[in-house]
Amino acid sequence: MKVKRYVVNAVPEALPMIRTDLGLDAVILNTKEIRVGGFLGMFGKKKMEVIAAVDTNTSKQSTPVRSKPVQSRPAAAAISPHPAARSESSAALGESESYTPPPAIAAVQRADTSSIPLEVPKLNTASVEAKAPSKDRQAKEKELLDEILEMKKWVLQISKQQHMEALPAPLQELHDRLLEQEVGEQWIERLIETIQKQLQEDEEKTIERESAWRMAKAILIEWLQDFQGEGIHPDTRVVHFVGPTGVGKTTSIAKLAAEQTLKAGRKVGFITSDTYRIAAVDQLRTYATILNVPLEVVFSPAEVSRAFKQLEDRELIFMDTAGRNFRNELYVSEVNSLLQTDSQSETYLVLSLTGKYRDMATVAEHFAKYDVGRVVFTKQDETNAYGAILNLALEQGLKPAYIAYGQTVPDDITPFRTDSYVEQLLGDWND
Structure with a gap:
């Protein structure tokens, strides 16, 4: 038996590759979703892993047919030829009208399917192969964009924390006081930046708590002068x-x-x-x-x-x-x-x-x-x-x-x- 593994975006993409590599008698043993690539466990791309096999003792001559994958965890699923294709194949080989399936397919046909709750619907593989990659690509692009935005937000948050830790103690206390008062972050940052700019213009290297409060009061009164x-x-x-x-x-x-x-x-x-x-x-x-x-x-x-x-x-x-x-x-x-x-x-x-x-x-x-x-x-x-x-x-x-x-x-x-x-x-x- 010859076994081969495929990593594709969607299961329908693997079907033509399986037919080309293993022939029409190939059997899909298992399919599962995996992540490929990424960095430190992040940004990995979702892929489908398809395991297929073929019995090397069976005939490799067959007519191309439309097939469907059937997934089953404990047992293997087969790609079964269409009845019309079986008759055409038998005629081409000069065989009788009776058809003898390969061992793997025969085993699936002989299996008791009464315990299977639902029948796997037939797939129009032509339309699926045409539409699935586009939707899958859009979903992946959206997922990647969300991850990038989340990473950007995380980096900005760390940057703000590092910036606050580098502030003089009086400005850190002013920041904490305004946070307790539920002042918006953008106005707190703008106020502290204005105070730091004034300190640079006055060439002051240090600032006392009283000075920080006095400067903050003057700036806030200026901001609110039109709201009296x-x-x-x-x-x-x-x-x-x-x-x-x-x-x-x-x-x-x-x-x-x-x-x-x-x-x-x-x-x-x-x-x-x-x-x-x-x-x-x-x-x-x-x-x-x-x-x-x-x-x-x-x-x-x-x-x-x-x-x-x-x-x-x-x-x-x-x-x-x-x-x-x-x-x-x-x-x-x-x-x-x-x-x-x-x-x-x-x-x-x-x-x-x-x-x-x-x-x-x-x-x-x-x-x-x-x-x-x-x-x-x-x-x-x-x-x-x-x-x-x-x-x-x-x-x-x-x-x-x-x-x-x-x-x-x-x-x-x-x-x-x-x-x-x-x-x-x-x-x-x-x-």
């Missing part, structure tokens, strides 16, 4: 509040309404469309009673005009909207339909500092499409991480208008101040 909170403009007549559920929109409205009523002396009115949440209307009505301001409830965009007409004597109108899952852009568009007004208006997105930054960024990105560019950040007293404010400002250009830090109305809210925010972000250099 301005509060509600005196000419604004309508202020809309939008945001996810549970972020404190209604409480923020009450705080700002009390500020405008008690400090600015403006006549204030309330409109609410938050009819989804249980007792939401009652909560705002309680604040309206305390502040002695009128409240209108709307159930659809068609009722907004009617509510504004009822409050036409008010100098400033605060409009509360329902909190929804604003990671869904459909809900964002629904709320935006309530915000259309002919009067000079401002819209504030309300976000909680206790939420995940990734979710906050998604919500902010959806509202940015409708020109919502101001943010009220709430629940500052419930977290020690304030990096989300910096990230949203630098990445999406959102202006932090107010910072709320408690439940007391109207005291626990203040306009955003760049210097005080940066001090909170960096902490005391002595800590």
Whole structure:
């Protein structure tokens, strides 16, 4: 018996080679997937190993036929000639109509196949040989590209780690502090690079912790100089509040309404469309009673005009909207339909500092499409991480208008101040 091993991309590729090398009486003994090449166990290419054999005592004369490979782990599978080919072969050899198969094929034919659960389907080897290499090549190219990208990511990560280890101790501590504050990596790296550049220009070889904090504070204030909170403009007549559920929109409205009523002396009115949440209307009505301001409830965009007409004597109108899952852009568009007004208006997105930054960024990105560019950040007293404010400002250009830090109305809210925010972000250099 003659045995030969083939390594190919797909099993159909081995069939013509087996017919050429071993003849039509060849038997496929086994097929399995292997990896070839690569470096240190990586980037190896997937191949198919095909083991074929032929009984050297059988006749080598036969007519080319279409065959199919049958894989079986314990037993060998044969490439069986087509019946028409058998008759043609017998006629060519001058034999009788009876056909005597080779021993290997006869053994497979005599085997009890009742235990085989499924019949191996016939393959159109012509189409498989034409299509398989192309799909296989595309899959391998994608796999190789994924491995290269993963390797690149790994190398960049190691490079960053080595770079951080080479930094002076004060800059390493600054890096760790900003990471704890959940500031984005790109802004931390940019800040440290700016500090290092200033040190080179000043020809300073060493830096103390106090100096690092002082330089970082000056740089961050410069970055945020255009984001200083301005509060509600005196000419604004309508202020809309939008945001996810549970972020404190209604409480923020009450705080700002009390500020405008008690400090600015403006006549204030309330409109609410938050009819989804249980007792939401009652909560705002309680604040309206305390502040002695009128409240209108709307159930659809068609009722907004009617509510504004009822409050036409008010100098400033605060409009509360329902909190929804604003990671869904459909809900964002629904709320935006309530915000259309002919009067000079401002819209504030309300976000909680206790939420995940990734979710906050998604919500902010959806509202940015409708020109919502101001943010009220709430629940500052419930977290020690304030990096989300910096990230949203630098990445999406959102202006932090107010910072709320408690439940007391109207005291626990203040306009955003760049210097005080940066001090909170960096902490005391002595800590």
